Amino acid sequence: MAIDMSQYMDIFLEESKEHLTILNKNLLELEKNAGNTNSLNEIFRAAHTLKGMASTMGFEDVADLTHHMENVLSALKEGVLTVNSQVVDVLFQCFDRMQFMIDKLESLGASNLDNTDLINMLEDIQSGNLDQNLNNYAAVEEKLEQTEDKQLIGFDLNSFDITVIKEAMIAGNNIYYARISVDKDCMMKAVRAFMVFKSIEEDGEIIKSVPHVQDLDEGKFDRDFELLFICTAGLEEINHRIKSISEITVTVTEFDESMLTVVNNDAKSPKVIKNLEVAEEVDVDNKQPHKARKTVRVDIDRLDMLMNLVGELVMHKGCLEQIGATNKIPQLNETIEQMDRISTDLQSVVMIVRMVPIEQVFNRFPRMVRDLAKELNKEIDFIMEGKETELDRTVIDEIGDPLVHLLRNALDHGIELPEERIAAGKPGQGTLILSAQHEGNNVYIDVQDDGRGINSELVLAKAIEKGIVSPSEAQQLSDSEINRFIFTPGFSTSSEVTDISGRGVGLDVVKTKIESINGDISIETKPGLGTKFRIKLPLTLAIIQALMVSVKDEIYAIPLSSVNETSLINQSDIKVIQNQEVIILRGDVLPLFRLKHILNVPGEDIAQPQIYVVVVRKGEHQIGLVVDTLIGQQEIVIKSLGKILTGISGIAGAIVAGDGNVRLIIDIATLF
Amino acid sequence: MKEMENQQAGVATQDSTEIQVVVFRLGREEYAIDILNVQEIIRLLNVTRIPRVEKHIEGVINLRGNIVPLLNLHTKFTLEISGLADERRIIVCQFDEIKAGIIVDEVLEVIRLGDSDIESVDNVYTSVSSEQIKGIAKVSGRLLILLDMKKIIIGETSEQGG
Numbered sequence: 001m002a003i004d005m006s007q008y009m010d011i012f013l014e015e016s017k018e019h020l021t022i023l024n025k026n027l028l029e030l031e032k033n034a035g036n037t038n039s040l041n042e043i044f045r046a047a048h049t050l051k052g053m054a055s056t057m058g059f060e061d062v063a064d065l066t067h068h069m070e071n072v073l074s075a076l077k078e079g080v081l082t083v084n085s086q087v088v089d090v091l092f093q094c095f096d097r098m099q100f101m102i103d104k105l106e107s108l109g110a111s112n113l114d115n116t117d118l119i120n121m122l123e124d125i126q127s128g129n130l131d132q133n134l135n136n137y138a139a140v141e142e143k144l145e146q147t148e149d150k151q152l153i154g155f156d157l158n159s160f161d162i163t164v165i166k167e168a169m170i171a172g173n174n175i176y177y178a179r180i181s182v183d184k185d186c187m188m189k190a191v192r193a194f195m196v197f198k199s200i201e202e203d204g205e206i207i208k209s210v211p212h213v214q215d216l217d218e219g220k221f222d223r224d225f226e227l228l229f230i231c232t233a234g235l236e237e238i239n240h241r242i243k244s245i246s247e248i249t250v251t252v253t254e255f256d257e258s259m260l261t262v263v264n265n266d267a268k269s270p271k272v273i274k275n276l277e278v279a280e281e282v283d284v285d286n287k288q289p290h291k292a293r294k295t296v297r298v299d300i301d302r303l304d305m306l307m308n309l310v311g312e313l314v315m316h317k318g319c320l321e322q323i324g325a326t327n328k329i330p331q332l333n334e335t336i337e338q339m340d341r342i343s344t345d346l347q348s349v350v351m352i353v354r355m356v357p358i359e360q361v362f363n364r365f366p367r368m369v370r371d372l373a374k375e376l377n378k379e380i381d382f383i384m385e386g387k388e389t390e391l392d393r394t395v396i397d398e399i400g401d402p403l404v405h406l407l408r409n410a411l412d413h414g415i416e417l418p419e420e421r422i423a424a425g426k427p428g429q430g431t432l433i434l435s436a437q438h439e440g441n442n443v444y445i446d447v448q449d450d451g452r453g454i455n456s457e458l459v460l461a462k463a464i465e466k467g468i469v470s471p472s473e474a475q476q477l478s479d480s481e482i483n484r485f486i487f488t489p490g491f492s493t494s495s496e497v498t499d500i501s502g503r504g505v506g507l508d509v510v511k512t513k514i515e516s517i518n519g520d521i522s523i524e525t526k527p528g529l530g531t532k533f534r535i536k537l538p539l540t541l542a543i544i545q546a547l548m549v550s551v552k553d554e555i556y557a558i559p560l561s562s563v564n565e566t567s568l569i570n571q572s573d574i575k576v577i578q579n580q581e582v583i584i585l586r587g588d589v590l591p592l593f594r595l596k597h598i599l600n601v602p603g604e605d606i607a608q609p610q611i612y613v614v615v616v617r618k619g620e621h622q623i624g625l626v627v628d629t630l631i632g633q634q635e636i637v638i639k640s641l642g643k644i645l646t647g648i649s650g651i652a653g654a655i656v657a658g659d660g661n662v663r664l665i666i667d668i669a670t671l672f
Numbered sequence: 673m674k675e676m677e678n679q680q681a682g683v684a685t686q687d688s689t690e691i692q693v694v695v696f697r698l699g700r701e702e703y704a705i706d707i708l709n710v711q712e713i714i715r716l717l718n719v720t721r722i723p724r725v726e727k728h729i730e731g732v733i734n735l736r737g738n739i740v741p742l743l744n745l746h747t748k749f750t751l752e753i754s755g756l757a758d759e760r761r762i763i764v765c766q767f768d769e770i771k772a773g774i775i776v777d778e779v780l781e782v783i784r785l786g787d788s789d790i791e792s793v794d795n796v797y798t799s800v801s802s803e804q805i806k807g808i809a810k811v812s813g814r815l816l817i818l819l820d821m822k823k824i825i826i827g828e829t830s831e832q833g834g
Contacts, residue, residue: 308737599723643770644741644828656734662720
């Protein structure tokens with residue numbers, strides 16, 4: 001059994017994480033607005049699903065905890081208990097514990113935690129609150145149990161069904177309602193359902209089933225299902241017949257007209273707390289209902305494969321074009337044009353498929369900020385904007401940690417304590433804004449606080465002390481240049497300067513990480529008013545704009561992100577200073593490097609009176625790269641050179657060009 | 673003719689554990705690799721040179737959208753290229769996730785080799801460092817050098833990297 005389950009482990013983990021995210025988000029909502037029934041419903045639903053999944057997988061600890069949470073939640077929903085900070089805190093603790101258990105399941109494959117402490121707490125909430133509440137609750141519960149057997153729940157009978165029922169009644173047939181629940185440990189639910197169906201159909205006919213027969217057949221149901229059927233056998237007999245099937249429990253009742261009216265008038269009776277379907281229904285008066293998206297999970301490797309294939313298709317389309325041109329087949333033109341359009345669309349669709357909203361990363365921050373603010377005794381208004389901004393999956397995976405760092409920094413060192421803020425004439429509550437937006441081919445993520453800002457003088461003093469700049473050089477630095485020092489590795493590990501201590505801890509890591517995904521980070525700061533970190537990211541790592549250049553017979557791609565400009569210069573403009581070729585471009589001295597020498601390109605030199613120079617950016621410096629010709633700008637799909645050829649300095653990867661040849665991408669940072 | 677040899681070799685060694693190998697020519701020597709390591713054999717494609725790597729890395733090719741590095745065993749084993757350009761082939765090998773191609777002068781045949789046909793390397797002198805050879809096979813008067821492609825290709829991953 002354990003082996004059978006292992007294949008579902010990945011799905012379980014991924015879905016649990018999704019539900020935990022929902023749980024987290026809505027708990028925060030609930031804390032802000034205790035009357036938010038919408039959130040409560042969402043929390044309930046997430047907990048319920050988690051419970052179902054965990055018990056299916058046999059993770060009893062998770063199932064048990066969620067079960068108790070569910071009890072409290074349903075009491076909250078019923079209004080028997082009220083939402084207060086104490087309850088939310090306990091729910092948060094449960095959430096943490098669940099996250100811990102899921103993490104443990106992921107790393108070890110088992111958790112088996114003892115959650116008695118939390119379960120006791122949950123039970124205390126349920127019962128420990130006023131006795132009256134307890135009684136109320138018990139009474140409600142009891143009432144519910146009494147009515148349970150009487151009512152039809154999930155059935156949504158249409159007029160046809162009702163006619164059938166009425167006709168059967170007139171004909172004197174018996175109509176029964178059966179509620180069947182399959183044992184928790186039953187491995188083959190679908191088979192049990194089938195056996196029930198078969199035993200009824202011996203001399204009867206099933207009018208309606210919830211969930212639908214097809215879902216039952218495929219085992220797509222929780223544990224319970226309900227049936228409405230016509231049968232010639234008596235209640236005793238049919239009851240006995242169904243009960244003889246093992247691993248199920250069943251209650252059969254006679255269906256009468258009064259039930260029919262119940263169904264008609266009150267198809268969605270309030271009783272249905274335990275029914276998932278109704279939990280999904282969202283209060284109409286509360287904001288926008290949560291949109292249920294239909295999605296399919298796809299391995300990112302498969303998307304890469306798809307991308308490859310599309311690339312191939314485009315390439316062969318090119319070949320076809322050539323054949324059409326050389327053999328002068330005009331009929332082919334129209335088809336090729338169509339293919340061209342389709343393949344372009346295909347390419348962009350594949351691209352879009354890889355995009356995920358940044359929400360995935362952002363969602364975990366409110367909780368983190370809340371906890372950290374509490375810990376630091378700071379009052380924070382945390383605002384997130386542009387959650388729907390989409391980025392390539394690979395970028396999303398990388399951006400989480402740097403953002404955590406920046407947010408923690410802002411909370412810890414940026415925003416002051418309430419007293420301090422009030423003394424400085426600012427509102428006691430600090431504002432922390434995390435926003436994301438699109439701009440051209442980039443996404444900008446800002447982390448902005450209204451704290452004390454960075455004290456440039458202290459930073460400069462520190463930089464001089466650390467020997468990063470000499471005092472004389474320091475004179476000429478602009479504020480923004482000075483502020484960049486906080487990205488220097490180990491810059492503020494010693495904390496003598498209290499004002500900025502920690503402000504730079506790990507910021508070098510942030511910078512490195514962001515640069516590793518072709519991004520860039522900048523700072524704007526005003527002393528006393530706040531700091532803004534701005535991260536610029538490419539939309540995708542897989543596709544970049546590049547300048548194609550040729551050197552003798554070889555063609556290379558230079559990422560446009562490192563190109564400042566291109567220029568055509570005369571050979572005679574080249575000067576030599578200390579054996580280094582330079583040119584003067586708008587008053588700046590620019591060192592020149594010839595790509596053919598750097599890359600040892602074989603072949604004959606082509607003598608030209610004028611040469612093309614690509615001005616590239618390496619860190620803070622500009623360098624001129626001499627190439628033979630500029631071919632043009634192109635959107636390229638980056639591919640890795642594979643394990644054998646990793647870490648070649650100056651080469652960032654390769655592309656498959658339109659003509660089917662492989663071209664190399666130059667990595668300016670490691671070229672020299 | 674070749675097919676007959678193939679048959680004979682197959683029949684003669686049916687009883688012992690045997691492997692199928694692809695026999696190819698590098699310079700004037702005959703080499704063989706286990707067919708289980710071979711993904712496919714293709715004609716020469718356009719090769720893109722990679723700068724700043726060791727000489728025996730010939731470059732990379734585009735194999736249906738995948739970029740596959742090519743090793744030049746001629747350079748690695750200091751052998752001369754011989755034969756017609758038209759007969760030259762790329763043998764693409766794969767181990768786990770690592771794919772690489774080798775350029776050979778001519779692919780000759782696929783034959784079966786029994787355990788008894790293969791001699792250990794110590795006794796024979798070859799131009800290849802003995803670590804990368806599994807053994808020497810004697811088949812109807814011919815000597816085949818059985819290469820350990822896994823060691824050769826995996827070896828590359830540790831060689832590059834700096």
